[in-house]
Each structure stands twice: as structure tokens, then as C-alpha cells.
Amino acid sequence: MQPPPNIETIVSMPFAENTYVVWRDDRDDALVIDPGLQPELILDFLAEIRRKPAAILNTHGHADHIGGNQAMKAAFPDAPLIIGANEAPLLTDADANLSAPFGMPIVSPMADRTVREGEIIEEAGMQLEVIEVPGHSPGHVVYLLRGNPDRIFGGDVLFREGIGRFDFPNSDGRLLFLGIRQKLFTMPGDTIVYPGHGEPTTIGHERKKQSLCR
Numbered sequence: 479m480q481p482p483p484n485i486e487t488i489v490s491m492p493f494a495e496n497t498y499v500v501w502r503d504d505r506d507d508a509l510v511i512d513p514g515l516q517p518e519l520i521l522d523f524l525a526e527i528r529r530k531p532a533a534i535l536n537t538h539g540h541a542d543h544i545g546g547n548q549a550m551k552a553a554f555p556d557a558p559l560i561i562g563a564n565e566a567p568l569l570t571d572a573d574a575n576l577s578a579p580f581g582m583p584i585v586s587p588m589a590d591r592t593v594r595e596g597e598i599i600e601e602a603g604m605q606l607e608v609i610e611v612p613g614h615s616p617g618h619v620v621y622l623l624r625g626n627p628d629r630i631f632g633g634d635v636l637f638r639e640g641i642g643r644f645d646f647p648n649s650d651g652r653l654l655f656l657g658i659r660q661k662l663f664t665m666p667g668d669t670i671v672y673p674g675h676g677e678p679t680t681i682g683h684e685r686k687k688q689s690l691c692r
Contacts, residue, residue: 480502480603480625481502481503482625482626483500483501483502483604483623484500484501484502484503485498485499485500485629485672486498486499486500486523486527487672488514488516488519488520488523489514490514490515490516490517490519490542490545490546491515491516492515493514493515493542493675494675494676495512495514495515495542495543495545495674495675496512496514496672496673496674496675496676497510497511497512497513497514497519497520497546498510498511498512498631498672499511499520499523499524499527499529500602500604500623500631501527501529501602502602502603502604504603505529505602505603506528506529506530507529507530507531507532507601507602507603508524508527508529508530508531508532508602509531509532509533509535509601509602509604509606510524510531510533510534510535510550510557511535511536511537511621511631512535512536512537512543512544512631512633512674513534513543513544513545513546513547513549513550514542514543514545514546515541515542515545515546516546517545517546517549517550518549520546520550521549521550521553530554530557531550531554531557532557532601532602533557533558533559533560533599533601533602534547534550534551534554534557534558534559534560535560535561535599535606535621535631536559536560536561536562536565536569536589537562537618537619537620537621537631537632537633537634537635537674538561538562538565538568538614538615538617538618538619538633538634539561539565539566539567539568539569539574539575539586539615539617540568540575540576540615540634541572541575541576541577541580541582541584542674543633543634543674544568544569544575544584544586545577545584547559547569547586547587548585548586548587551587558590558591558601559586559587559588559589559590559591560589560590560591560592560593560599561589561592561593561617561619562592562593562594562608562610562617562618562619563592563593563594563617564610564612564616564617565615565616565617565618565619566588566589566592566617568615568616568617569585569586569587569588569589570585570586570588571585572584572585574647574648576646576647593608593619594608594610595608595609595610595619596608599621604623605623605624606621606622606623606631607621607622607623607624608620608621608622609621609622609661610657611632611635611654611657611658611661611662612650612653612654612657613635613642613644613649613650613651613652613653613654613655613656613657614633614634614635614641614642614643614644614646614649614654615634615646615648615649616648616650618633618634618635618642619633620632620633620635620662627666627668627669627670627680628665628666628668628669628670629669629670629671629672630662630665630669630670630671630672630681631672632662632671632672632673632674633673633674634673634674634675635654635657635658635662635673636658636662636671636673636679636684636688637673637674637675637676637679638673638676638677638678638679638683638684639679639683639684639687639688640676641654641655641658641688642654642674658688662681662684663681663684663685665681666681666682667680667681667682667685668680668681668682669681669682671684
């Protein structure tokens with residue numbers, strides 16, 4: 479089994495959104511997950527560790543999670559932009575991605591690849607499994623990296639002692655609860671969740687604390 483990857487959290491304001499840069503020591507590339515609204519921080523970090531993105535992954539299309547897509551693609555045009563198939567329309571629709579309602583319309587380049595439940599993304603020497611967990615947004619996906627322990631890059635589905643909002647247009651709380659119960663809470667308790675906001679947590683901790691999702 480491969481050693482665990484390096485994972486750096488870069489927090490972008492004003493929404494304190496987590497971007498994750500994930501890389502292995504024996505490679506010169508990395509994954510960039512959910513580039514936020516301060517892409518210069520991501521670009522500076524990539525230069526510091528001397529890595530280039532093998533792929534840019536979005537868990538979902540809300541503006542705080544795609545705000546850095548354009549800058550990342552401008553700097554690294556060969557890195558494919560990947561998002562869930564049912565979420566791709568949000569990239570180019572400032573109303574749907576909730577940036578226009580906040581008075582700062584943002585659009586992203588179109589996806590180079592869309593993915594669905596069960597597909598495997600093989601980039602930067604890693605294999606990530608795609609799991610669809612809609613509800614916070616229509617086509618939200620999470621990315622599962624198998625290991626010891628497993629790791630989930632979860633966007634705005636499951637937080638430390640909290641869950642993603644479901645009061646936005648096109649949100650669905652029933653689907654969100656169902657996905658957490660059936661797809662996440664069935665995972666091993668030591669599975670680490672890297673959320674879109676806040677500190678990492680584990681599936682075991684959230685099973686104990688999240689009574690609404692049991």
C-alpha cells in the first residue's frame with residue numbers, strides 16, 4: 479500500500495472555503511480540489527512545493543468552490559477541470575452557482591470531464607472514487623481516496639458536527655440526509671472527512687454526533 483499523501487488546506491475568504499492540494503512525495507504533480515476565491519494562495523503554494531496540477535476537481539458548483547477555476551486553468555491549461563455530471567451547468571451560470579445573488583457574478587470555464595457515481599479518477603498517482611451525494615446542490619459529488627485510513631474530500635456535505643445547507647434554490651434536505659446515511663455513515667469509523675469549510679473530522683465522530691442523519 480502506498481504511503482499516505484500530503485494534504486495541504488488553503489483557506490479562501492470571504493467564505494472560509496477549504497481548497498485541498500494533495501500530492502505524493504515521489505511525483506511532481508498534485509490534485510487541486512475546490513479552488514476558492516483566492517487562487518493566488520493556491521498558485522503560490524504550488525510554486526513553493528514545486529508541483530503542477532494533474533487535475534482540478536470540483537465537488538460542486540457553488541461560487542466559493544469554483545472561484546479559482548479560471549485562474550487555475552489560465553496558469554495550467556492542460557490540467558483537466560472535473561466535476562459531477564449533474565453539477566456541470568452551475569459552472570457557467572452565475573445565478574445557479576449563487577454568485578449573482580451575492581452581487582459578485584462568477585463563472586468558470588466549462589468542465590473538461592464530467593463524472594458519475596462509481597467512476598475512478600486516476601491522476602497524480604492516486605485513484606479517487608466518485609460518490610454522488612446530492613442535496614446541498616443538485617449534483618454534488620465527494621471524492622474517496624482509499625487508504626489506511628480512507629479519506630473523503632467532501633465539499634459541503636458533511637462538516638465537523640454539521641452538514642451542508644439545504645435552504646438554497648435547488649437544494650434538497652431529504653436527499654442530503656439520505657446520502658449521508660446510506661453512503662457516508664456506512665464507511666469505516668476512522669475514515670477522515672476533509673470538508674469544504676472548517677476542520678477535518680471522521681465518520682465515526684459524526685455518526686455519534688449527527689442525530690438528524692442517523
